Structures are given as C-alpha cells and as structure tokens.
Amino acid sequence: MRFRSGIAIDLGTVNTLVYVAGRGIVIDEPTAIAISRETGHVLSVGQAADALTGKEPHGVDVVHPLRGGVIADLDATVAMLQTFVRRVRVRRRLAKTIAVVCMPVEATVVEQRSVLAAVASLRPRCVVQLVEEPVAAAAGSGFDLLAGSGAFVVDIGGGTTDIAVLAGGHLVRARSLRLGGxxxxxxxxxAVKNEYxxxxxxxxxxxxxxxxxxxxxxxxxxxxxxxxxxxxxxxxxxxxxxxxxAAIEPAVGSIVATVREMLSDIPPNLAEEVVRSKIRLSGGGALLPGLAYRVEAEADIATMVVEDPLRSVIRGAAQLLEMGTGDAG
Ligand SMILES: Nc1ncnc2c1ncn2[C@@H]1O[C@H](COP(=O)(O)OP(=O)(O)OP(=O)(O)O)[C@@H](O)[C@H]1O
Ligand SMILES: [Mg+2]
CATH class of the missing domain: 3.90.640.10 (ATPase, substrate binding domain, subdomain 4)
Structure with a gap:
C-alpha cells in the first residue's frame, strides 16, 4: 500500500527536512528559530534565523532547539515546525495522514514523547510513526532493505552519530554516540583560541x-x-x-573505535554481505575530508560516502513512508 497523503520529517540537530508525498522535499533548512525577546513572536526560522547565530542582535533570541539529536526546547521546536509547514502550505485537512519522523536509536521514552508532541501540534489527527534514524539512513543509502540483506551504516549528524548493522529493515546492532559535527x-x-x-x-x-x-x-x-x-x-x-x-581527532577517534567494536561483534552470517555492500557513511559529517579513508584504513573494509549524504535520512524516511513501514507511536 502506498500512502499518498503522508509527510516524513528528519528533525535534525543542525538541519530539518520535510518530505511531502507527491511533492518531494519541500523544506531543507537549518534547525533554528529567531524569537523577539519583547513579544515572544517568531521573527524568522531556518536559514534566516541561523544566519543571526552568535551575532547578538538586540532584542532577538536565536534558538537551536535540538541538542545531541533530541529536542531541548519543545516550544521553540513546535513554533519552528509550524512556521515551516505554514510556509510550504502542507494541507492540514487530510483525513488519513501518516507522519514518519526520524529519531536517534538511543532516544529515551521522554525524548520520543517530545517529538510526538511536536508533530501532533502540526497535525493533531495524524498517525505518527517513529523510525530509527539509521534505518532511514540505510534505506536512503541505496541498500535494498526488503531483500533482507546485511548493511553497515554510519550516520554522522550534527549532534549524534548513529552506527548500525541491519538485516533488511531490522536493526541487528546499533549504537548512538551523542557527538557529531x-x-x-x-x-x-x-583550539584556534588556544593556539592563536x-x-x-x-x-x-x-x-x-x-x-x-x-x-x-x-x-x-x-x-x-x-x-x-x-x-x-x-x-x-x-x-x-x-x-x-588534532582538534577533531577525539570525536573522529570515538566514531572509528565504535565502528571497529561493532564489526568485532557482527553475526557471522551477515559478514559477507556487509563486506560486499561496504560501510556506507551518511549524514553531513560523512563529507568530512579524509574521514572515509580513515574509516576504511582502520576497519579494513571498503568504505564509501553515500550520494548526497545530507539527504539520505529524508530519502529513506520517504521510502519507508511509501512502504508503510515503521512502529506506530
Ligand atoms: N563538507 C563537510 N565536511 C564536514 N562536515 C560537514 C560538511 N558538510 C556538513 N557537515 C556537517 O554535517 C553536520 C550536519 O549534518 P546533518 O544535517 O546530517 O545533521 P543533523 O541530521 O541535523 O543532525 P543529527 O542527525 O545529529 O540530529 C554539521 O555538523 C555540519 O558541520
Ligand atoms: Mg540526522
């Protein structure tokens, strides 16, 4: 069954993307909102708000409402999503709407609830399905999840790095590091402050x-x-x-060490498929110059950066939406 009236949301620490069935990706903007300190009104969201970061404009609070992959400021998140959705005129009045929303693998129940609350504020009657981010990343990285074959995906976002082994659309092993770009x-x-x-x-x-x-x-x-x-x-x-x-080495070192740890614990029946299909790096952090080479050298397995890695999660979420996959929230 294909859902013709659903939306998929990749609510990321740094970037928020929204896909609408039948229309494609309608929002791809920084996760940011600028609010008037005096009135509490939303002044801008996305790119326009992010551009004010750290510039200390009078009377304006620039908020990045997610931290470490999860919602740190629910009100700001809801206001941002509502402004985005209003801007692209996603119809509210669709009878049976499905919203697929991506979450880091180790999100707590409280964190999951805050995402459900944010999406429910957009579309009170819709069915929300939470999808683990690496499952969406794998689907959007070219693995054929329906075939049941093995996949190893590393999604390096702004706030989290999700590392996962999958068989088909199912997680076999997964770790979420609360660090990223x-x-x-x-x-x-x-380091620049210390050195220069x-x-x-x-x-x-x-x-x-x-x-x-x-x-x-x-x-x-x-x-x-x-x-x-x-x-x-x-x-x-x-x-x-x-x-x-040298400054980014601790973060890169943790990611690479976790990849190696997960490879050392891989079920033997999955090993061949994982090696053949390569380690696939997704998320914006996959574009870090030298990272794919470093992972490949330390893991001793061919490693590639997926096409357009900043959009792999939303591409995968869109596929899952169309396939009707995900755990109902
Ligand atoms: N060319 C590049 N080299 C290195 N890092 C990059 C590059 N392009 C983007 N990034 C980094 O990618 C990160 C954003 O990636 P992405 O949009 O996948 O994260 P996110 O989904 O918002 O975060 P998360 O999944 O952790 O919630 C930022 O930290 C950004 O600095
Ligand atoms: Mg992400």
Missing part, C-alpha cells in the same frame, strides 16, 4: 573543519577571521591543518 566545531573553535589567541564563531569553525578536515588533503592551512582574544579587535589568521585535525 557540532562537537567537532566546538573543538576547532577552542583568536575567538571565532561556530560557522567559522565549521568552515575550517569542512575545508581542512583530517589534514590528508592538499591544503595545509586556511584563513579565518575572528576577534583577538586580548585586543578585542577583528583579526585574520592562517590556521594550520594540523591544529584542526
């Missing part, structure tokens, strides 16, 4: 990470603009690739 950005900002005495924002730190990554590329340094920690005036600095790679 955001932790790497914070580590880069801290320069204060930089999260976006500047993110750009350094995306440009230099694990320092295996041709670039040995990159330019960044920040504020001098002592003089408090703007300054430009060339940051060495080795400073950035």
């Amino acid at each position: 955001d932790a790497m950005d914070d580590a880069v900002a801290k 005495g320069l204060l930089i924002g999260r976006n500047a730190a993110r750009n350094l990470k995306m440009t230099l990554g694990l320092a295996d590329g041709v670039l040995t340094e990159a330019e960044v603009v920040g504020v001098d920690a002592a003089g408090r005036t703007p300054r430009t600095e060339r940051v060495s690739a080795s400073v950035v790679s």
Whole structure:
C-alpha cells in the first residue's frame, strides 16, 4: 500500500527536512528559530534565523532547539515546525495522514514523547510513526532493505552519530554516540583560541573543519577571521591543518573505535554481505575530508560516502513512508 497523503520529517540537530508525498522535499533548512525577546513572536526560522547565530542582535533570541539529536526546547521546536509547514502550505485537512519522523536509536521514552508532541501540534489527527534514524539512513543509502540483506551504516549528524548493522529493515546492532559535527566545531573553535589567541564563531569553525578536515588533503592551512582574544579587535589568521585535525581527532577517534567494536561483534552470517555492500557513511559529517579513508584504513573494509549524504535520512524516511513501514507511536 502506498500512502499518498503522508509527510516524513528528519528533525535534525543542525538541519530539518520535510518530505511531502507527491511533492518531494519541500523544506531543507537549518534547525533554528529567531524569537523577539519583547513579544515572544517568531521573527524568522531556518536559514534566516541561523544566519543571526552568535551575532547578538538586540532584542532577538536565536534558538537551536535540538541538542545531541533530541529536542531541548519543545516550544521553540513546535513554533519552528509550524512556521515551516505554514510556509510550504502542507494541507492540514487530510483525513488519513501518516507522519514518519526520524529519531536517534538511543532516544529515551521522554525524548520520543517530545517529538510526538511536536508533530501532533502540526497535525493533531495524524498517525505518527517513529523510525530509527539509521534505518532511514540505510534505506536512503541505496541498500535494498526488503531483500533482507546485511548493511553497515554510519550516520554522522550534527549532534549524534548513529552506527548500525541491519538485516533488511531490522536493526541487528546499533549504537548512538551523542557527538557529531557540532562537537567537532566546538573543538576547532577552542583550539584556534588556544593556539592563536583568536575567538571565532561556530560557522567559522565549521568552515575550517569542512575545508581542512583530517589534514590528508592538499591544503595545509586556511584563513579565518575572528576577534583577538586580548585586543578585542577583528583579526585574520592562517590556521594550520594540523591544529584542526588534532582538534577533531577525539570525536573522529570515538566514531572509528565504535565502528571497529561493532564489526568485532557482527553475526557471522551477515559478514559477507556487509563486506560486499561496504560501510556506507551518511549524514553531513560523512563529507568530512579524509574521514572515509580513515574509516576504511582502520576497519579494513571498503568504505564509501553515500550520494548526497545530507539527504539520505529524508530519502529513506520517504521510502519507508511509501512502504508503510515503521512502529506506530
Ligand atoms: N563538507 C563537510 N565536511 C564536514 N562536515 C560537514 C560538511 N558538510 C556538513 N557537515 C556537517 O554535517 C553536520 C550536519 O549534518 P546533518 O544535517 O546530517 O545533521 P543533523 O541530521 O541535523 O543532525 P543529527 O542527525 O545529529 O540530529 C554539521 O555538523 C555540519 O558541520
Ligand atoms: Mg540526522
């Protein structure tokens, strides 16, 4: 059976994507909302709100309502989703609507409830199905889940890294690390402050990470603009690739160690299929320069970055929606 009136939501720590059956992906924006401090009114959401991050505009609170893959501020999340959905005019009045929503594997019951509450506020009568993020990531990474074959997927988001072995659409082993791209950005900002005495924002730190990554590329340094920690005036600095790679190493090391741990515990009947289908890296963190090479070298199994990894979870959620799969919430 195919659902013609459903929506799928990938409510991520950094990016929120919404897919509407029959229309495709209608929202792909940063998970952010700007609220007037005086009136409490929503001033902007998504890209426009995120662009104000750390710039300290008067009277405006910029909120990133998710942390570590889960909702930290329910009211802000609901307001953001409502503004998105109103903007793209998703019809509210559909009799039988299914909403497929992605969650990290180790989300607690309380965390699951807050997502259910957020979605229910959008569509009070719809049936909400929670799907574990790595299941959606695997479906959106080109594995044929219906065939029942083995899959190994690593979804590196902004707040969580989900590492999972699947057989068909079923999780066999899964771990969720509460770290991802955001932790790497914070580590880069801290290292730049320590090494160069320069204060930089999260976006500047993110750009350094995306440009230099694990320092295996041709670039040995990159330019960044920040504020001098002592003089408090703007300054430009060339940051060495080795400073950035050393800063992100703890997060990368944890991810790689967990991949190895999970491989050492793989059911023998799945081993061949996992090796043949490769370790697949999804989520925005999969694009970190040098990461696929590092995972492949340490796991000793071919590793690939899936196509358009920032959208693999929503692609998979859309497939699951159309297949009518998921646990009813
Ligand atoms: N080219 C790149 N190199 C390194 N990291 C990148 C690159 N592009 C995006 N990222 C990182 O990917 C992360 C966002 O990925 P994604 O949208 O998959 O996360 P999310 O789904 O919002 O988070 P989560 O699943 O943890 O809730 C950010 O931390 C961002 O810095
Ligand atoms: Mg995600």
